């Protein structure tokens with residue numbers, strides 16, 4: 096089962112390695128990880144995507160909660176959260192295919208952020224599915240390089256992400 | 258007030274009420290030792306190995322309930338602490354370990370005697386600090402002691418780069434803690450307590466399963482009260498020894514792999530287990546799928562991560578054992594005034610029958626047997642203010658079985674990590690913490706040899722510890738497994754080659770040495786050791802090839818216990 100774990104942590108050195116250690120010692124692979132400041136500069140949010148069964152995840156969450164620098168941990172359900180990822184694709188775009196690539200960019204409401212003679216860098220944001228879809232569409236033209244931020248998320252509506 | 262970081266550290270430790278530090282010096286720690294030397298409030302004890310310093314601090318904490326403190330220099334000093342820190346972590350012991358570190362600017366350069374000790378210890382500490390600003394030392398020390406000693410206790414490491422200890426700072430007397438993410442729960446949920454009380458009064462075959470958490474939270478009297486008002490029998494874990502006097506008629510002794518047959522039967526047949534400060538360790542439960550198949554479980558623990566970790570729990574109560582038990586006892590007294598008493602007579606009769614059928618016993622044959630030695634140590638110390646510590650192995654399990662622990666904090670043993678070599682350091686730490694107590698270390702010939710150098714510490718500080726080596730000339734516990742489960746191939750467990758002369762060793766360290774070879778010599782030797790003001794090494798030359806029984810074979814259920822102590826046998830594989 097894939098889970099999106101959102102953790103509010105103190106913005107201090109060493110916090111990331113403590114958190115990663117709890118996953119690593121159990122042999123759980125972190126699929127993506129995004130860290131950034133919240134509305135309070137002293138607090139960061141980590142969004143961690145892991146593929147792990149429910150019970151072991153429950154144990155890890157409890158252990159995460161026990162870390163002194165961790166303020167709050169939650170397992171976000173996709174239906175109750177807004178999830179986004181940003182990715183950059185460096186795609187080969189020769190004069191003869193360039194128009195087609197630009198069309199794909201438009202369809203996905205992505206952006207061209209850099210252009211050279213036969214390459215474009217495309218910025219896309221969206222859910223994982225959307226990123227996967229655009230990747231699929233771009234693949235035939237030749238993706239030279241790709242970089243993804245990993246997922247970030249917030250709980251929907253009036254609910255606080257806790 | 259201006260002072261060095263080192264001095265600020267010492268002042269902060271004094272402020273926490275630290276009286277003793279177990280440590281070992283080194284280049285980058287000199288600045289701290291330099292200041293400690295001038296402290297009128299703290300005694301620093303120079304050990305002969307950093308591992309011993311850590312174990313001694315750990316046992317000091319167990320014996321006194323205070324936070325134990327150990328200290329080592331950077332690099333090898335710090336890495337030598339690691340086993341001791343892991344030991345404290347596994348048994349949830351409040352400890353603060355202070356290590357020196359290379360200068361801040363040199364960290365990460367493989368500087369001389371650099372070890373990334375905060376990294377190395379990450380999975381075995383409750384928390385750790387790398388000091389990056391010397392003005393934070395007072396706050397960090399305050400937080401470290403608070404974290405180590407509250408909630409589920411554990412070791413906290415403070416790594417102090419040398420420039421931090423040498424820099425001049427303004428000492429902040431009123432440093433305040435800043436721990437927004439640390440809020441242990443103390444008070445149990447009131448409704449859950451009510452539900453638990455109801456469930457207890459509706460059960461027919463209840464058992465209390467008390468663990469180290471009862472000792473850690475100083476809740477032995479509340480636990481004993483719970484047993485007495487309800488008359489529910491109590492079994493304890495190795496770490497829970499002392500939660501109820503084992504002479505109490507409701508006491509079933511220890512359960513688990515080497516627990517009493519009647520404790521294991523009671524657990525296996527119970528319809529309600531009241532677990533308090535115990536963590537359903539595999540040495541206790543045996544095969545989980547057959548553990549207490551008919552029992553509902555009430556689990557009281559301060560650590561939410563323990564609830565439901567190994568077994569399904571019906572009534573979880575997160576909170577401090579002492580507080581929860583106080584509430585529960587009140588609730589039960591109230592309820593019992595209304596509800597008519599339960600028909601528990603049959604259950605009590607059943608337990609008495611099990612006690613009769615499978616008593617904790619051994620067959621004697623005139624040889625010097627380990628169980629007899631331990632029984633005599635118990636008999637000789639039961640009316641004294643005594644602390645028993647142990648090494649790890651068969652002798653430890655016999656000690657768990659045959660020492661009836663009467664008070665909390667008087668049985669000190671390495672449970673979770675099972676660290677050979679814990680016996681001598683823990684005797685030293687306990688004796689420092691409890692100077693008036695009679696301290697007996699029940700040790701193995703293998704375990705003792707891992708730390709024998711620290712007899713020098715006993716001599717240096719006139720610590721009259723009594724080190725009892727049950728010399729079976731084997732790594733006996735491993736030998737027992739080889740005999741039972743590994744075709745009697747005694748690979749690398751024979752300690753005869755190279756066996757030192759422990760009497761000469763005693764002499765070398767200025768300790769009293771007594772070698773005991775016959776049963777009738779046992780009691781007089783123990784009495785002599787009790788009277789002696791010197792450290793003593795008592796070598797009991799016991800019959801070698803004995804097994805610890807009862808035993809639940811590894812991977813089997815508690816029901817599959819091997820009960821009987823076979824005849825004492827002579828001659829093994831040697």
Ligand SMILES: Cc1cc2nc3c(=O)[nH]c(=O)nc-3n(C[C@H](O)[C@H](O)[C@H](O)COP(=O)(O)OP(=O)(O)OC[C@H]3O[C@@H](n4cnc5c(N)ncnc54)[C@H](O)[C@@H]3O)c2cc1C
Nearest residue numbers: 468469470474494495496513514515534536578672673675
């Ligand atoms: C060779 C060998 C054989 C062994 N055989 C056995 C055996 O047969 N039987 C046996 O019992 N053990 C045995 N042990 C020990 C075993 O490995 C475990 O260490 C032990 O069973 C754990 O004890 P515990 O469950 O009481 O937990 P502990 O490790 O003492 O943990 C304490 C528990 O209490 C909780 N707690 C802490 N503070 C509080 C508080 N204030 N309030 C409430 N809860 C709190 C903690 O969260 C934790 O869950 C053996 C060890 C060795 C080395």
Ligand SMILES: Cc1ncc(C[n+]2csc(CCOP(=O)(O)OP(=O)(O)O)c2C)c(N)n1
Nearest residue numbers: 650651652677701702703704731732733734
């Ligand atoms: C540091 C360490 N190394 C290895 C072990 C594995 N081990 C457990 S018991 C034991 C034998 C202990 O021998 P001894 O101290 O003589 O005690 P005995 O079992 O003979 O009473 C060993 C090797 C351990 N627990 N700790």
Ligand SMILES: [Mg+2]
Nearest residue numbers: 701702731733
């Ligand atoms: Mg031995």
